[in-house]
Amino acid sequence: MKNIKFLLFIVCLVFSLNVIFFNCSFATLYILKDQEGKDIWITNNEILVSRCEKLGYVIWILKAGGLSQKLLEPESIDFEPQTKVALPPTTELMPASKTDYATSKNTDVFHDFSCSYVATITPENLIRFKTREEAIDSGRRPCKKYSP
16 A cells, blocks of 8 residues: 555656646746835746736746746846846836826816726717827817816
């Protein structure tokens, strides 16, 4: 019975190692670090890397083969990181597709996108503007609540 348990353990161990090496050996690994250095993690998820890239995270690109647990501390890596994006600390982080102003097709008033009136506009009537000037050029006036 001991031999069967030991054999089962070895089979599970070999299977686990195969899964790990199969998933990681051909993938590119990324180390993501926020601007404050408080949030650091490793991933091979390209979608997550793309989102973090837009938010200004520093991203190191690493080969998966032969790297040790020291990857949790990017400053201790012996080679130069390939930084994809690094925003200055004074830059305000904003989503790339942020719309600043909105209005309804049924009114001549435009609102700051954070205005509570925007939530009452149905999606089929919603018109978005990236700038205040664009909203004014469309013939609309600013909302009196926030006076954008």
